[in-house]
Amino acid sequence: MRELTYAEALREALRQKMASDNRVFIIGEDVGVYGGAFAVTAGLIDEFGGERIIDTPISEAAITGACVGAALTGLRPVGEIQFMDFVTLSMEQLVLQAAKIRFMSGGKATVPMVLRMPGGSGTGAAAQHSESLENWFVHVPGLKVVMPSTPYDAKGLLVAAIEDDNPVIFVEHKLLYRTKGHVPEEMYRVPLSQTSVVRQGRDLTVVATSIMVARALEAAEKLAGEGVELEVIDPRTLSPLDEGPIIASVVKTGKALIIHEAVKTGGFGGELVARIVESEAFDYLDAPIRRLAGLDIPTPYNRQLEYHAVPQVETIIAEARKLVEGAY
Template sequence: MMVDERHSDEADMVEMSYAEAIRSALDIALTTDERVILMGEDIGVYGGAFQVTGDLIHKHGEDRVIDTPISELGGAGVAVGAALTGLRPVFEFQFSDFAMLAMEQICNQAAKLRYMLGGAVSVPLVMRFPAGSGTGAAAQHSQSLEAWLAHVPGLKVIQPATPYDAKGMLLAAIEDPDPVMIFEHKILYKSKGMVPTGYYTVPLDKSEVRREGSDVTIVASSLMVHKSLEAAQQLSDQGISAEVIDLKSIRPIDKDTILDSVRKTSRLVCVYEGVKTLGIGAEISAMVAESDAFDFLDAPILRLGGAETPMPYNPDLERAAVPQIDDIVQNVSQLVKGER
């Protein structure tokens, strides 16, 4: 691929939704690389359960935008085999929860094949996981399982939070030689942002400081980036300066960006939607505790994660099960004021 020729003019930006940005990336990849295929349930004429693939089937045909039977394990395995032998499949799980039916192929096969075979092969596979709560779909359609997959060496696991990153990281993922798992929060699909119309990539292993601050570092992922930014705005009214880091990738974790920030602010708060215990926040906390940044801490590390419960249906309970803006404001405020 002639990467340089495909770089878009940065000035050529338009407003797109997160879903449209993903579709734009898929369209570019299908157009420029004949090895790329899309696979998933109802991604063809239906356009995908969240209208991400939209009308791509009409442009690229049913041989490349492939509706699979409702066979998550088999479908994922076909994608692994295709990736192993020369195609570049992008596999969509209809809901990330359904990926549990395919864990064997994801974790035992895709993640391990390169290592088990002594480096003789790569598995250039992309899988997309619509994730998260907030849609009233209850316990089997609302989970945030990214930490599960991030526990598996051999996988790369990312959580783009903006339309710009959703497109640029997906294009990078399709070019990456290893399996990349992309967790897309369903609530973000309709969020808007400025996105280049052409080709560009965003690194798969870098976090980004979304808001600079000096009193506390909030490390957030996916939808929680937006909640944390809103919380940081409210905190500034109280005179608290919060730095917000958009984690973007949880395997690998961009250690330097986090440690640099903690050395500067001397306080760490992790905000994530997955269940709190043994989650992303535990790893980031340990990473800081094991480093010299620990010596800079002026307060205990705080984790705000999902409640220790299956996702409830009732909307008030559903909100109560994941960190909300008010929770972030209140907890960060107490931490900075030494009230915790």
């Protein structure tokens, strides 16, 4: 089967959408000649020129504001924030403008824009270039939040996000850019708000996001050798959330472990716990729902400290064993 890296899959989605729809353009820091900080947009300026691959000054507020304005005129901009951490400089444009305009105008105006941003730790980039801030945007009605974990989903979800008539926050994990997977050559869509059950199991429901999906799958393979079968679920779209498959899985297994890289306090795991306990799945729980998340600290620069600040395969295995064995 044809394989692409996660970064190549994203580039192919951008190329195919730009070729098929002249309303689509890319704007951000170093997205043109340099090809993007993580080479996702490499070569696109040679195909589409500087009018559709727009390099900007170092101003995330300007990038996001330009996307909002362009979207309101009928274009479909794809903005790139070089590191997710610096989306903090775009919050007025995102939270007070992009997220609210369609509602405030009674649907007369739409903001069909995508804001791509690499998040997460693991590259030794320290506290200001390693954050996972996705739950800030989950909290804002009017924004859609997408976190693909595979090359296949990266391409299909990005195509769907560009075609959506609402602002979409598209979070890409830096460590995933070089991972490979099956990606069809034709343009296809992975629908937003469609949770995926990526591994069937009977003993424990594991809900994971972004790079934690791959770590959960690795943990599941190792535990399978001990006779423990994990069911691994990837929401893919955090908001609006398709909670049905998650609830159904917890009803089946009676136990749930939620894993994300963002810090635990105020993280997406807390929302998932609430959704489960407010549903019919509550009556089927045989153990407390557990969360594995990043420590409530800024990301350390030291590689060993950084490694231990977020969930790893071995911590997932240890926590899963405790839940399945009834240690809680």
